[in-house]
Amino acid sequence: MRDEMARPPKTNAGYFFEDYRVGQVIDHAVPRTLGPGERALYHALYPARHALYSSNAFAEACGLDESPLDDLAAFHVVFGKTVPDVSLNAVANLGYAEGRWLQPVYPGTTLRSRSEVIGLKQNSNGKSGVVYVRSRGFDQQGNVVMEFCRWVMVRKRDLDAPAPETVLPELKTVLEPGDLAIPAGLDFTGYDFTLAGEPHRLGDYAVGEVIDHVDGVTIEEAEHMMATRLWQNTAKVHFDATFREDGKRLIYGGHVISMARALSFNGLANAQMIVGLNAGAHANPCFAGDTIRAWSEVLDVAETDRPGVGAIRLRLVATKDGQAAGDLRGPDGKYLPGVLLDLDYWALMPV
Amino acid sequence: MRDEMARPPKTNAGYFFEDYRVGQVIDHAVPRTLGPGERALYHALYPARHALYSSNAFAEACGLDESPLDDLAAFHVVFGKTVPDVSLNAVANLGYAEGRWLQPVYPGTTLRSRSEVIGLKQNSNGKSGVVYVRSRGFDQQGNVVMEFCRWVMVRKRDLDAPAPETVLPELKTVLEPGDLAIPAGLDFTGYDFTLAGEPHRLGDYAVGEVIDHVDGVTIEEAEHMMATRLWQNTAKVHFDATFREDGKRLIYGGHVISMARALSFNGLANAQMIVGLNAGAHANPCFAGDTIRAWSEVLDVAETDRPGVGAIRLRLVATKDGQAAGDLRGPDGKYLPGVLLDLDYWALMPV
Amino acid sequence: MRDEMARPPKTNAGYFFEDYRVGQVIDHAVPRTLGPGERALYHALYPARHALYSSNAFAEACGLDESPLDDLAAFHVVFGKTVPDVSLNAVANLGYAEGRWLQPVYPGTTLRSRSEVIGLKQNSNGKSGVVYVRSRGFDQQGNVVMEFCRWVMVRKRDLDAPAPETVLPELKTVLEPGDLAIPAGLDFTGYDFTLAGEPHRLGDYAVGEVIDHVDGVTIEEAEHMMATRLWQNTAKVHFDATFREDGKRLIYGGHVISMARALSFNGLANAQMIVGLNAGAHANPCFAGDTIRAWSEVLDVAETDRPGVGAIRLRLVATKDGQAAGDLRGPDGKYLPGVLLDLDYWALMPV
Secondary structure (H helix, E strand, O other): OOOOOOOOOOOOOOOOHHHOOOOOEEEOOOOEEOOHHHHHHHHHHOOOOOHHHOOHHHHHHOOOOOOOOOHHHHHHHHHHHHHHHHHOOEEEEEEEEEEEEOOOOOOOOEEEEEEEEEEEEEOOOOOEEEEEEEEEEEOOOOOEEEEEEEEEEEEOOOOOOOOOOOEOOOOOOOOOHHHOOOOOOOOOOOOOHHHHOOOOOHHHOOOOOEEEOOOOEEOOHHHHHHHHHHOOOOOHHHOOOOOOOOOOOOOOHHHHHHHHHHHOHHHHOOOOEEEEEEEEEEOOOOOOOOEEEEEEEEEEEEEOOOOOEEEEEEEEEEEOOOOOOOOOEOOOOOEOOOEEEEEEEEEEEEO | OOOOOOOOOOOOOOOOHHHOOOOOEEEOOOOEEOOHHHHHHHHHHOOOOOHHHOOHHHHHHOOOOOOOOOHHHHHHHHHHHHHHHHHOOEEEEEEEEEEEEOOOOOOOOEEEEEEEEEEEEEOOOOOEEEEEEEEEEEOOOOOEEEEEEEEEEEEOOOOOOOOOOOEOOOOOOOOOHHHOOOOOOOOOOOOOHHHHOOOOOHHHOOOOOEEEOOOOEEOOHHHHHHHHHHOOOOOHHHOOOOOOOOOOOOOOHHHHHHHHHHHOHHHHOOOOEEEEEEEEEEOOOOOOOOEEEEEEEEEEEEEOOOOOEEEEEEEEEEEOOOOOOOOOEOOOOOEOOOEEEEEEEEEEEEO | OOOOOOOOOOOOOOOOHHHOOOOOEEEOOOOEEOOHHHHHHHHHHOOOOOHHHOOHHHHHHOOOOOOOOOHHHHHHHHHHHHHHHHOOOEEEEEEEEEEEEOOOOOOOOEEEEEEEEEEEEEOOOOOEEEEEEEEEEEOOOOOEEEEEEEEEEEEOOOOOOOOOOOEOOOOOOOOOHHHOOOOOOOOOOOOOHHHHOOOOOHHHOOOOOEEEOOOOEEOOHHHHHHHHHHOOOOOHHHOOOOOOOOOOOOOOHHHHHHHHHHHOHHHHOOOOEEEEEEEEEEOOOOOOOOEEEEEEEEEEEEEOOOOOEEEEEEEEEEEOOOOOOOOOEOOOOOEOOOEEEEEEEEEEEEO
């Protein structure tokens, strides 16, 4: 090693628990223009088939300007930008709440992200703490296109740093139907069920109904890394096989979310638009070679004030190792080992 | 497993042999808008280099509006949409005939598919039967952009279901040159052979000539799955490593077609546009790790009424395991084990 | 094997050393229109985050029309077109010099390439020789968008062919700041360091400073093949696992360049535009499974005549096997075995 100049380090080591303050606002770096390329890659990386996100003609018939980028693509981009400032030193991504999609992201939109620290709680071991942030994605005009809260466990740099005052944000466990933002102009009265792929409308689903989405996809390293890079999510653990002691690359939880959502087409083809994220847990880690399956449970149904448009609240569960549809937790209340994801969201569906 | 509600199943189990009727018309789901993203992915997934599909400037010099999407991309999209309704319970994809590309698919086109059942024949074992369909792809204005017939062997759900009356469609074994649709305005009189990559024009090829395309590509799981998803082809066997007993994912036959066609650039750089599909057989299965090579045989040449435009009929053979160029069948008349694909098509080439 | 017709072979065997003449100009085949799909794929294949290439809004704020394609994408396309004519029979890619990016490549540009042979020197063993070419990439209006010199060792077809007169071109070992082409309108006076991701401006970097870019990426076969195909680089050794005796596919050196450059964001986020390539060596081969890391050394800094725009000359080194940052050569003067790439380039950075 040659002698390095005495300069401050140029690389970003990320924030540690003691660096956060309640009320702190962080503007995240690297805005991103999304276009038809990201759209095509989404369809190559996931078996996505919801018609509103596949066809301009179908989207226009539903009152939109054109087919938007998948709602989860927008989520991944907004989320990805927060990683270097929020979760670079995170031990775990603990939860989500109050996620709302406020307007469709059309090709050509440039997204950037901003987070506000809304809660802090040091762990009793003194080595780490939980940071609560509300993150928002903005388009180039400054409109909020989506927002969500998440909380992560972050390590301390200096174990002797004093614990901050504990602040726990009040977060809704479930968004009410009135909280959901429905895109201007959306109209499902002329909805084409044949082109959408299934005949089932909101009234055909009953609360408590469990749907096994049947299909499985075996995951490859190249695919999850391409997806995660596409969202400019830079967490080392997803890319560097030498980072974990077991030599495995942990798959970005959002990859599992998108895969499960795409698989849910088979049974929920008409749950077109995701508009609310109530809660989510990454129950177990996912690695290349796992075969992902999915099942959903209908948690609620609701009307909206838009023509033909209803809302359905769904639990989306991703599994591996052939974990049976409908099984979620063991007798101890813990997630079963074959459960990867437990996501609670609202989608819009024709009534 | 929790008790499921008593609701009809929401997922699509696909049609079985006894569900088809001659004359039945099926509108397939999920229209798809194709754009510059799908175009770029095609070039990333296959070593495609035909200049008309690579360069707007080259395409404009040949009288087209701009560079269209690869003809086989249009085929895969139209085909992919038929899978849930035609071949979800198929045992085998038996053949193709009367495939015609009727107009170029430019970026921005939204494709949907419709199939008509044109023939049925129950197998003598009573467990399955052959379904013949003619599938058509339409753009958003309702114009047919391509059409083809295929026949598949489909399982019966109920072995006691009565056999339908046998109807065998009359299909041409080879399209005549006059059957081929040539894009409006196509003109090869100013064709730039240097930019196209080879000097050979139609007159340089002799019927019976065999061309070894030399190059080989070793196939990866991530690539064939991305390609197959991109066409929204959902057949489980391509994605789920737990589906087959041997733990292998069968590669979509169309992936082999596109790979072989792209490899055929080396020797057939000027066979620019595919306009007719006479016949095709997927002779042996292809799996990740196989190294694909290709060779072609000139089957016919023809003139057209367009300036500078000729037609060449080619046999395109994809191989694995180093099967030598020119070798197709064994003494028993069966395809050799190293033959993956035997495709008979018409392409347009400068005279 | 059936008897082949007595026709000249249709496939391209490439040029051999004795085929080149000093002054010879080769127009390379297959122009390529680049668009938003190639842009998205670049972001999926590499962890690219430089803001000017990620966001139209950011690029416009810097005085550009929109966000251009990554400079290295333009390089790879121009380079890829030269492969069938320059390096199909190359034993080694020996060096680069005088590389200049002359104008940004915006989506919609059609690129083609032309090379001029500027030097020849037969090796003393009589079996091969070094060919020096200057390659240029042109847009559809005929403007040169980039140019570079490279020299490759090429085999002779006929060992008895006479040696040509040795001509060694005079090439600059380093471009001077005045040689660099700065895009019209570029203005960094309103540069947003927060959105760009790092606060460091030109004055914060000292000549001799070494920056460890920290992050690592483990390489997959599917990714490097997709990237190399995207640039229509057809060299067999990258795609065919049966080509080398060891069954390995050699990774295109440009894949390593792009990966290292993208990794260098972490510490050099503001080294936005690559405008000059002084020199480059592919020190050791790279294969799938290698984990690539990168470090940079500041070689020089310079002012320009554009508002707020400075230039930084950097050595970019890609490594594998955990080779430490800053280590380049052993006591024998040879590159250490963990060094993959040693690249010397100029980039534009806010002052």
